[in-house]
Amino acid sequence: MVKKLILTIVLVLCTYPTFAQHVRPENIIRFGADARSGAPYCFADPHDPSKIKGFDVDIIHALAKVMNKRALFVQNSYEGLISGLGRNNYDVVIDGIVITPEHLAEVDFSSPYYVTHQTIVVPDNNTSIHSLEDCRGKKVGTLTGSEAFMFLEKFGGLTILSYEQEVSGYQDLLNGRIDAFIIDAPVAIYYVPTVKGLKIVGGEIDRLMYGVAVKKGSLVLRDELSAAIEKIKHNGELRKILEKWKLWNNNMAELTEDYAPSENEPTEYNSFVEAMNRSISWQERFDRYLTFLPMFGRAAWTTIVISIFSMMLAMAMGLILAIIRIYTPFKFLAVAYIEIVRGTPLLVQLLLIFYGLPNIGIKLDPFMAGVIGLGLNYAAFEAENYRAGLLSVPRAQYEAAKALGMTRWQSLRYVILPQSIRLVIPPITNDFISLLKDSSLVSMITIIDLTQQYNLLATTYYDYFGIGIQVALIYFIIGIPFVIVSRWTEKRIRQDGRLRRKRPGLKLIR
Amino acid sequence: MQKHDHSGHSALIRLEGVTKLFDNTEVLKNISLSIFEGDLVSIIGPSGCGKSTLLRCINALEIIDGGSVTVADIVLDRREGTNVSYSQIEKRAHRLRQSVGMVFQTFNLFPHKTVLENVMLAPVVVQGMEKDIAREIALRQLDKVGLKNLADRRTDQLSGGQIQRGAIARALAMSPNVMLYDEPTSALDPELVGEVLSVMRELNAEGMTQIIVTHEMQFAKDASDYIVFMDKGEIVEILAEEFMVEHPKDERTQRFLKRIMSVGREDINNG
Ligand SMILES: Nc1ncnc2c1ncn2[C@@H]1O[C@H](COP(=O)(O)OP(=O)(O)OP(=O)(O)O)[C@@H](O)[C@H]1O
Ligand SMILES: [Mg+2]
Numbered sequence A: 001m002v003k004k005l006i007l008t009i010v011l012v013l014c015t016y017p018t019f020a021q022h023v024r025p026e027n028i029i030r031f032g033a034d035a036r037s038g039a040p041y042c043f044a045d046p047h048d049p050s051k052i053k054g055f056d057v058d059i060i061h062a063l064a065k066v067m068n069k070r071a072l073f074v075q076n077s078y079e080g081l082i083s084g085l086g087r088n089n090y091d092v093v094i095d096g097i098v099i100t101p102e103h104l105a106e107v108d109f110s111s112p113y114y115v116t117h118q119t120i121v122v123p124d125n126n127t128s129i130h131s132l133e134d135c136r137g138k139k140v141g142t143l144t145g146s147e148a149f150m151f152l153e154k155f156g157g158l159t160i161l162s163y164e165q166e167v168s169g170y171q172d173l174l175n176g177r178i179d180a181f182i183i184d185a186p187v188a189i190y191y192v193p194t195v196k197g198l199k200i201v202g203g204e205i206d207r208l209m210y211g212v213a214v215k216k217g218s219l220v221l222r223d224e225l226s227a228a229i230e231k232i233k234h235n236g237e238l239r240k241i242l243e244k245w246k247l248w249n250n251n252m253a254e255l256t257e258d259y260a261p262s263e264n265e266p267t268e269y270n271s272f273v274e275a276m277n278r279s280i281s282w283q284e285r286f287d288r289y290l291t292f293l294p295m296f297g298r299a300a301w302t303t304i305v306i307s308i309f310s311m312m313l314a315m316a317m318g319l320i321l322a323i324i325r326i327y328t329p330f331k332f333l334a335v336a337y338i339e340i341v342r343g344t345p346l347l348v349q350l351l352l353i354f355y356g357l358p359n360i361g362i363k364l365d366p367f368m369a370g371v372i373g374l375g376l377n378y379a380a381f382e383a384e385n386y387r388a389g390l391l392s393v394p395r396a397q398y399e400a401a402k403a404l405g406m407t408r409w410q411s412l413r414y415v416i417l418p419q420s421i422r423l424v425i426p427p428i429t430n431d432f433i434s435l436l437k438d439s440s441l442v443s444m445i446t447i448i449d450l451t452q453q454y455n456l457l458a459t460t461y462y463d464y465f466g467i468g469i470q471v472a473l474i475y476f477i478i479g480i481p482f483v484i485v486s487r488w489t490e491k492r493i494r495q496d497g498r499l500r501r502k503r504p505g506l507k508l509i510r
Numbered sequence B: 001m002q003k004h005d006h007s008g009h010s011a012l013i014r015l016e017g018v019t020k021l022f023d024n025t026e027v028l029k030n031i032s033l034s035i036f037e038g039d040l041v042s043i044i045g046p047s048g049c050g051k052s053t054l055l056r057c058i059n060a061l062e063i064i065d066g067g068s069v070t071v072a073d074i075v076l077d078r079r080e081g082t083n084v085s086y087s088q089i090e091k092r093a094h095r096l097r098q099s100v101g102m103v104f105q106t107f108n109l110f111p112h113k114t115v116l117e118n119v120m121l122a123p124v125v126v127q128g129m130e131k132d133i134a135r136e137i138a139l140r141q142l143d144k145v146g147l148k149n150l151a152d153r154r155t156d157q158l159s160g161g162q163i164q165r166g167a168i169a170r171a172l173a174m175s176p177n178v179m180l181y182d183e184p185t186s187a188l189d190p191e192l193v194g195e196v197l198s199v200m201r202e203l204n205a206e207g208m209t210q211i212i213v214t215h216e217m218q219f220a221k222d223a224s225d226y227i228v229f230m231d232k233g234e235i236v237e238i239l240a241e242e243f244m245v246e247h248p249k250d251e252r253t254q255r256f257l258k259r260i261m262s263v264g265r266e267d268i269n270n271g
Helices: A002-018 A055-066 A078-086 A147-155 A166-175 A185-194 A219-234 A237-244 A250-256 A267-277 A282-327 A331-342 A346-360 A366-392 A395-403 A408-445 A450-461 A464-501 B051-058 B086-098 B115-125 B131-144 B160-172 B190-206 B217-223 B242-246 B251-263 B265-270
Strands: A028-033 A043-045 A048-053 A070-075 A107-109 A114-123 A139-143 A159-163 A180-184 A198-210 A213-215 B013-022 B025-035 B040-044 B066-071 B074-077 B100-103 B178-182 B209-213 B226-231 B234-239
Touching (some): A028 A078, A043 A450, A055 A070, A114 A147, A114 A185, A114 A250, A139 A147, A147 A159, A147 A198, A159 A166, A166 A185, A198 A250, A213 A219, A237 A250, A237 A267, A282 A331, A282 A366, A282 A450, A282 A464, A331 A366, A346 A408, A366 A408, A408 A450, A408 A464, A408 B115, B013 B051, B025 B051, B025 B066, B040 B217, B051 B178, B051 B209, B074 B086, B131 B160, B160 B178, B160 B190, B190 B209, B226 B251, B234 B251
Parallel strands (some): A139 A159, B040 B209, B178 B209
Antiparallel strands (some): A043 A048, A114 A180, B013 B066, B226 B234
């Protein structure tokens, strides 16, 4: 039983590379971006959410082509994009990353491929604000930790409110809680038209230069990228992309010394605004949800696979911990492990394993980090289940085995363990159901599980409700078989208990 | 009669000056006893006098604190001045347990296994016996205790008497030098006691050495070669002849016997 478990885990670890995108031919350039960061950088196409689009995406593909490579998208949370470079999760980051001294301390940048600025968004009916000067003495909102935030703090004389999401900022603009919202121009260009009652007023504030980030010291790659950027600047490719996305601006004209008027239709922009503004019928909404199913299927599979592997690890580790705790002099080690793991949040453990361990030279890919994080966490809980099971086997059983000449390990292996296993099946199944739900935390370490998929789709459509219900339902359905198993075994043990209690000597548990 | 010579020269089991402490109180005080091959010995005495402890010391479920225990060729010597490390003692104790069979008062067949599997387990696991051979031996032992037809039953489908007979078969499968029984019939309904005792009688007839802690005075009197009477951790008297059981010399033995003869076995443990 134990051997089988360990064997399975070893086998699993051997087959696991099929889950990781390890194989990387020379001619591939992996770019990290967050598909939830929204239009126009990198986002799921509202017309077909299985496709990733964005002007950053178009640009990196164009650059790759110049470099004779193929660009491959790697999803990563926005906050972790830079640290993912260090972990070699991808080769470059392109996601509206501004070249700043702070960023330059951590990564190297290509020459800028896009130059833009902050802009001011106000309610439709506002006539008093035309520039940043007009904002003095007023309440101004911006995104937490953004370039605008720092810029406004330096500018002074205004009350700054910071928001996690631009949607909440827009909402407060409409509600009159703030007078203006200051944000990167591309974001304003894309989202203001989708929110009724807002407009963009002039004011080119600050100067933002976007660059392609590479790992610190990857100077060859950096120079190749810069050369490629020069090339698409001069052959008009870059301008064509930006016009398609309605992002060509004065700054870019200056940068490329190309002052000719725009000639390309902003097709991507039009398609986006059209998709966002179209009010859709229930029928259309339902059809749209149906198109999500393959994506949710894949994500659910990821969730299930991670949960199962984590649980196997947890069961093996838990058993070892319980045995150490009960039968060896190293009890304190097991107790310390169990208490520490149970006393700290799972999310912290996951982040520590994924983002923290590389600092001491242990780099795990997301799948491994997720399985190990969840597995080691649940091992502490399984250890306690096993302990209860092992201790509930009557002492007389151990004595009988000993009197037959068995060693401690033999009695554990052939007498105590088999009897306790059936008692721990119901609590372990219950824990598996919790683990299934807790596995949603792996979305924080760049894995596209059900929760992450939900996030991606919901941010694309601003539809947290309908899609949320869909995802909740999927989690629930996955859990059902395990609920049934748990109920069934619980019932069987209770019946057995009634049967057995009639007999003296065979004390039953619970 | 050579069989009842207690001088201890070629005894199968020899206890010499055995002491056992629990929490600094002496539960066994300087016990010496020799038991010869083929003997059936009954141990009687009031509750708490150390009968179970004595049995558990003989098969090294408890390690003695002083004196020595010898079973066949295995010696656990804990006398002053002997220089054997504790781990050495434990190793010997483990070997000793393999050659001594024991049946307890509480029913403890392994509930996750069938009767047959119960009997096969130790030979396969401990002695490394081939499963086929172990099965054959197990069936023979089950036949001996009259359980062959129930070999595939789970233990929760057995009566108390059947469980205890199964436990005897399980111990016999290890081909022990001696069988120890600690009140094997005390948890049984009265009508089931006979079937267990008759198995022991049969084993006695086959020449198996057996030691039984019991309150079944009739059985002790009829079947044993002699009766050891204990009190407060000491052997008070060894009653070797039918005559002596009726007329013990020691006053404490007289009192104890008188009481169990007149009151019946349920009340003994309270005395
Ligand atoms: N593991 C133990 N730890 C501490 N004291 C013990 C232990 N086992 C037995 N004793 C004590 O040793 C003494 C002898 O116990 P033992 O079980 O040998 O008596 P007994 O003669 O078998 O009694 P009974 O007829 O009730 O079974 C008792 O006082 C008991 O409380
Ligand atoms: Mg006793």
